[in-house]
Amino acid sequence: MVQPWTEDFMVSFWIVVMGFLVVATCGLVGTYLLLRRMALVGDAISHSILFGLVVAFMVFRSGGTMVMFVAAVATGLLTVGIIEFIHRQSRVKTDAAICIAFTTLFAAGVVLLSVAEVKGPVHLDAECVLYGEIAFVPLDPAVEVLGLVLGPAPVVRMAGVLVGLLVLATVFYKELLVTSFDPALAKSLGIRVGIWHYGLMAVLSIVIVSVFEAVGAILAVAMLVVPPMFAAQLSDRLPVRFALVFLHAALSSVLGYQLSVWLNCSPAGAMVVVGALLFLLAWAVTRPRRAAFPGWMAPN
Template sequence: MNLDAFWIILTGALVAVSCSLLGCFLILRRMAMVGDAISHAVLPGIVLAFLFSGSREVWTMLIGAAALGVACTFLIEFFHKKANVPADASIGVTFTWLFALGIILISVYAGKVDLDQDCVLYGEIAYVPLDIWLTEAGMNLGPRTVWVLGGVLVILLVFISLFYKQLYLTSFDPAFAAAIGISTSLWYYLLMGAVSLTTVAAFESVGAILVVALMVGPPATAYLLTDDLRKMLVISVGCGIIASAAGFYLALWLNGSVAGAISVIIGVQFMLAFVFSPSHGLVARRRRPAVLAEA
């Protein structure tokens, strides 16, 4: 493995771990597509950040994207709670009009500037080794993206470790959580803030499509394989890391898109779990009536 391959796989693994951890809680809350909504909704934030600052510097774009990501979560909850719109409908309405707003802003105000909505959607993880972080002394610290994603992952690990009980209760039984004094709204917004942070940190390098695939696929696979949340988190992380490494080598073999290959591996993992899961798999469900009949 050469150094560039190492950085690409490491980047994919960092995104996979972060997205998989959060995705487990999103699936339990039946809000798996929130990551998709946020990843699309950040586009107008990027454009507005450029229009107000006149700069395409990375941190300016990230701040604008993060602001719109948080706003997206507030709008989803507002439409769901205040207008009694179903959660899936509020997600769909919010991200479609925000993404459309971003496209309009680009076409009207930034048509001649290198701001491409396709970059937000698809990204290009293969370019990660090119964005090197050099110190003032000229020391090569490796790709800047790896440091950003590593910092985000540390924040998420601390967040989940310290507040696992609150996240567990508000995800499984929000009524019981409210009854014992845990604010379900507070933990909803904290979780959505973590999703926004992760999505914004990852979309520049891997693109929105791969972020969504990693936030939904590995947790959904783990959901079919276990009924224990701690095991679900571990299995989800493992599936994400395996998909990142296997997807890179599949793309290398096919000379194709790395993000696309990783997404394909994620789909294969889910299909295998769907068919062969010991408790929820298709084979196990078909065998169960036969076993009961023999008994």
């Protein structure tokens, strides 16, 4: 059996740290998505973002962080805009509108990608969409600030996103809470619900694009959805849920990495598998308490 922690400690360390940062960041945003019953909007944006990235690459011919962030926010808002437009202007329901919006943008992205490949290679491939390159994170050049070695560039960037997110979540705690819990009440309090909605979508887009390279578009959805579900299973209070999301991030990154070494498979995939198992565990622990009827059966 391989002993990753002793043989190549730094490689393992940075992969696990990156995994923790990714799951925690996604889980924080995902908590609000779950409250707003918008888990699948995360799925939609994580797919449609391919379109924005391809366009950005074709226009700017570079993959700089700022370019990617701007492209992601633009595509994310475009996706949400299309969904709302279809829903408002026709009798097509939201679920179908979500599906139409993101698959069309994804298809357009793939077509542009194949056109771009004809003209010159673009650094975006199927593996990136599928399961990311978290295993190569430790190989990235380290970032130094004032002679202090902080760590590989993607890890530092991810940590920056997480810190930024934590600051936002703390500063705007009550606004986010009230607009998620009761939009009508928020409106009566004079809070602009629409701005918070689109703001959250913009943040979601930034989060997705920053985890895109590490874990891929679809596994990012798992990290958006599963940790908040785990937390919601165990607690009804928002601050506790955030703490549980961090716990989930720590457990799933460490155990997931261990699993990937044992099975010789993708670390990102293994982290998702461990995360799902953690949810099942939480479900098993809390099951007797939360027996409920499916929504349509609810009395009255």
